[in-house]
Amino acid sequence: MSDTFAGYVELKLAHKLQLFRQRINANQRLLQNVDAKGYVYGLLPPRTIEMVSILAVVTIILYALLVTRDTTTLVTIVGLFAAAAYKLMPSVNRILASMVSMKQHLYTLEALKAYEEPQWREHMIKQEPAIRFQQRVEFDNITFAFPGSDKPVLRNISFTINKGEKIGFIGSSGSGKTTLMNLLLRFYTQQSGEIRVDGVPLRLENTEAWHQLVGYVKQDTFLMQASLRDNITLGESDPDPQRLQYALEQASLADFVESLPQGLDTVSGERGARLSGGQRQRIGVARAMYKQTQILVMDEATSALDTQTEKEVTEAINKLSATDITILIIAHRITTLRQCDRIYELKDGQIVAVHTYEDLIAKHV
Known part of the structure; x- marks a missing residue:
């Protein structure tokens, strides 16, 4: 159904709406059948218990009549059994209904276990108050595979990033660039190897302190339906007005904000609908600058922008290049990597080459 709404224009022009309606109806029938079966299975335990109780009473009566022939004992046994069944049946029914419900939702626990991340235990682990980044970040033989997969996405990745460097990452889709950054951001945990900051391995104990040093700008910047101020400061x-002004200047947004009648109180609209693509990306940069980020990860931040808008974001990146902020840029467009000191090329989860910007330009011309 969401595909039908999201792609309405294309589907309408291609005369495919009827096909998608049929798919919706087919899925709805399937869902109704599943709901009907679930309803029936939910009714079975109580009915089964009632049937077993009735059969037990009949069995007791037949046993007493045919074997003991003692009516006094018969009345006593049947009365005791009926009283016990009357008291126990509601509890037994609830237990069985709960077991059926647990069985229905067991897949949720299996999925949570398969994709369990260690970060959920951070609040249980004593966090170190700070982590220092003054020299370098080292990736030492990093290997990572997703849960349930035997094929590593990254294999034996090793390289060093010095403080203040601008590093680029290129490679085809699926080569492992974003996964590598997610490991650095500690959204994933490698199966082997270490990531060290000034010689200190990144572990659960220092994850919160590390997150205070890292900023992230992705292809589709997260924006709330709120003022520009709230979007930058979350x-x-x-x-802090001084930090906010510094963030605007570093992200090349100061002139734009000053031109707005309401300034920082201007509402961005739903998901930034009132802003251009370049403005949305630069708000992501400003957000990282307000946080006083020391490492900025830009994950294909310009890949969805046109040439003119890309220049606006590149201007912000160039301004950051004059600072001591360490910038890691994942990009498909080589022009975005102009200020990079080194450019790593990934293929099939491995670093296959290290380039300079001039080398790449000469190679692609």
Whole structure:
């Protein structure tokens, strides 16, 4: 159904709406059948218990009549059994209904176990108050595979990033670029190897402190239907005006904000609908600058932009290049990597080459 709404224009022009309606109806019939079966299976345990109880009473009566022939004992046994069944049946029915419900939702626990991340235990582990980044970040023989997969996405990745460097990453889709950054951001945990910051391995104990040093700008910047100020500070109740102004200047947004009648109080619209693509990306950069980020990860931040808009974002990146912020850029467009000191090329989860910007330009011309 969401595909039908999201692709309405294309489907309408291709005369495919009827096909998608049929698919919706087919899925709806399937869902109704599943719901009907679930309803029936939910009724079976109580009915089964009632039937077993009735059969037990009949069996007791037949046994007493045919074997003991003692009516006094018969009345006593049947009465005791009926009283016990009357008291126990509701509890037994609830237990069986709960077991059926647990069986229906067991897949959820299996999925949670398969994709369990260690970060959920951070609040249980004593966090180190700070982590220092003054020299380098080292990737030492990093290997990573997704849960349930035997094929590693990254294999024996090793390289070093010095503080203040601008590093680029290129490679075809699926080569492992974003996965590598997710490991650095600690959204994933490698199966083997270590990521060290000034010689200190990144572990659960220092994850929160590490997150305070890292900023992230992705292809589709997260924006709330709120003011520009709230989007940059992520709803901070008492933002620092000096840090906010610095963030705007570093992201090349100061002139744009000053041109708005309401300035930072301007509402961005739903998912930034009132902003251009370049403005949305630069708000992501400003957000990282307000956080006083020391490492900025830009994951294909310009790949969905046109040439003119890309220049706006590149201007912000160039301005950051004059600072001591370490910038890691994943890009398909080589022009985005102009300021990079080194450019790593990934293929099939491995680093296959290290380039300079001039080398890449000469290679593709």
